[in-house]
Every structure is written in C-alpha cells, then in structure tokens.
Amino acid sequence: MRIEKILEGMFCPEEKRVTLAAYAFDGEAERWWRSQLEETFGGRPSSQVSWEEFVKAFRDWYVPATARRQMQDKFNRLIQGDRSVSQYEAEFTMLSRYAPHLIPNAEEKCNRFLNGLKDMIRQPLVPFGIEDYPTLVERARRIEMDMLATQKRMDFQKRKMEGRSKPSQMTQSSQSGASTWKKPRSSDSDSSASTASLCSKCGRVHKGECLSGTNTCYWCHQPGHMAKSCPLLGQRSASEVRSGNNTQRTAGRPRAVESTASVPSQGQTRQNVQPRVYGLSQQEAKGSPDVVTDA
Template identity: 30%
Template sequence: MEKLYEVFPCSETQKVLLATYTLKDEARRDQKVSEFQELKQGRMSVAEYEAKFTELARFAPHIVDTDYKKARKFEGGLDLEVFDRVGVQKLPTYVEVLDRSLMAEATLAAMKQGKAPATTTTEWRGKRSGFGFKKGRSFVSKKQNTRTSNSSSQSSGSIPVCSDCGKRHRGVCYRVSGACFRCGQPGHVVKDCPP
C-alpha cells in the first residue's frame, strides 16, 4: 500500500479511503471464498446451484483450477439423492457431471410425480424380442408389454418441449451443448460415435 502512495501522491484523506476500500474488497473476497467452499445445493434446483457455483467460483479459482477439481467440487455439493445417481459414475469432466445431474434431477422429479422414467436400453431390447424386463418380475409377456408401451406413449405428452430446439426431451439439450445424440458425450457427433 505504501508503494502505491509513493507512485501516486495523495492526501491523507485519500489514503484512508483507499485503504478502507482495499480492506473491504479483500474481506468481501474472503467471504465469497468461504461461501464457495461451503456451497451446497440444498433446496436449489441443479440449474440454480450451477449458477451460484459459477458465480462464486470466480472468487476461488485455486479451488477449481482443473476441470477434474471443478467436477469433484460441484459433485460434492449436490443434493444426496442426485449425488447417489451421479457420484457413482466418477465422471471426469464438469460438463458431464452437470449434464448427468440435470438428468438425475429430472428422473427423480418424474418418479416423485408417479411417472415411470424413460425406457432403458434393457427394456427396449426386451421389447424387440417380445419380452420386457420389469422390477419385481422376471418377464412380462408380449401382451402385457403392449399395454405398458401404450401407457408410456400416452405419457410422452408430459415430456417437456425444449425451449432451445423445439423437440420433446428431458435434461440438457444436446443440440445446444454440442453433445453426441447417441451417447451424450461432448466432442463428437453420432457418425463419429465410438461403439
């Protein structure tokens, strides 16, 4: 501070004002770093948590100076139900953790409303061969499976229309994020998707 005063001559009043401003700014920055270190999703949605996370991360770049550290920090603050679905995957990048968190939140919301989550790959393969796998039952006959698929097609009207691309889907819009439509990973498109 003294060196500043030597380079930029100023009155005693100006020195006091500058010192006060500098100290307040440092205290504010320290407060934001602490707030970031203790940030948890709590009652926020994943999108709200992500916005707060991004805002506070500016004050503590040393905590999230690599994509891996950023992913782990974000993951660590997630709501327990969302974390249980995302944390086990050990996703390496922040974008993947965010994407899967949004999907997990949508799935949990659908389950709480009593709606069945989207058909899994195992169920789809089972439907092609005439049998579907369901929890609590080993097999469902083709006739029973038809009723299930009819009811799920009726509930497709409850899938929200994306404000970005105009299509019906849940979670992050792959068209906007630039992710592959097949696997959901960024950095390539369907035609280049590794098997």
C-alpha cells in the first residue's frame, strides 16, 4: 500500500511500476523477487511483468492463504462491541481487504457495517436505508456523540441531586440528635414528683420530715438553734458553701442566697462567716416561726 501510494503520487506509468517497486526491495525481499523472476515469470525482466501479476505473487508469499482465511473469519464475526464507531470502522476497513468477495458492492458493504453496530446506534439508522458507506459512517458517529452528551448530562444531574440530598440528611440527623439530647426523661420527672409534696403543716413543698415549729436547725438538723445561727456555718469555707454540697442538705430547706454580711452566733464571740439569706414568699413567711421581720 505504501509503494502504491508513492507510485500514484509520481504519476508513474503502468509499464514502469513493477521496476520501481522491485527497486525498493532489500535483503530477503530482493532475493525472493529474483527467484520469482526465474521460477514464476520464466526469466522475464521486471519491465515485462504486469502490476497485477506482481501484486498476486507478493501477496501469495507474504500474506498466505491461511492468513487470508483467518482474516476473513475475523471479518465475518466483527461487531462493534466496546469500540467507538471510529475504532469499529477502522477495523472493518482493514479486515475487508482480505474478504472482497463478501462485500462486492456498496449496498452489501453498508449492510454488513450496519449489522455490526450496537443496537442503540443501529436502530435509528435502519429506516433510512443508507447505501453510501461514508454517509452511513458519519451518521453513526453523530448518533454516538449525541448519546455520550446525553449520558454526561444525566450523570451531572445525578451528582447534583446527590449533593443536595446529603446536607439535608445530615441536618435532619443533627436535629434528631439534638432533640433526643434535650428531651427530658419521664422517669426523672416521675421520681422527683413522687418524693416532694405539699406539707400540710407548713404549707410548703419539701421532702422528708417537716421541721417547722420544732426549734430545729434546717442546716444541721440539730435542736436548740436556728439555721441563721448554726455554728457549722462558721466552720465552712466560702467555697464549700458556694459549691452547695447537696448530699448534706434536705429538700425541705428554703432557697438560699449568699450574702457578704457577717452574722454573730448566739453565745459566741463575733467572727467573720459566710452566712446565707433565705428568700421566702409572703405566704411562706406568715406560716414560718423562724422568720424575723423589721418592725
């Protein structure tokens, strides 16, 4: 094929083609041609051998019948498969050179090429009945390009929808987790309600035994003094008072507010302590014997 291209480009006349082609032979090919002139062509010179005789002798030796039959079988089984249209067409053209009798005209060539295409490319082309091979190949390429562009758009839309759904799922999961964290447990509420109730003696809600009217300290639960003059308060540091050690307090003691004033203990010398001032409602103050009011 390369030699034929050169000869055609030179506008080489028919009677000189074999001479110029044989001139390009070298090594084993040159020795083979000299033997062919003696054995096949009866000692005739190259200028007296026609181009058709030369091509037949060359192909019979370098492309034997077994190789041609193998190429023909491969051409018969050729389909597009995973190839692109361009790759399929190149393979089709190369193998068809070894099976010219299978495609004697343009109509048969187009029909064989069309049957080997993928279904999604072949089906749109069947109704047109195209009998021009270049036109058929070009339309098959256009259909393939349109299919690839459509697939890219679908993939882009799919990735776009997945990108939108992921943040929503994460937000929903986060909100669900937050609501679960903040939701109070019913068991804790039930337990708290069952241990604290309205006292019929003092009219307040507290836990345990009511100490109202018993001259008992709300802080240490010892009789003989009130919580405001409890000696244990003077022994505690300010940090311990502020930390609120709930394990030693009772739920029935009124709400306490820290104050910086110094309160003297009964029967003892004045000392700087961190007292607690209790805040009561008006109703609680009227019912409590421990409340001191200003006249």
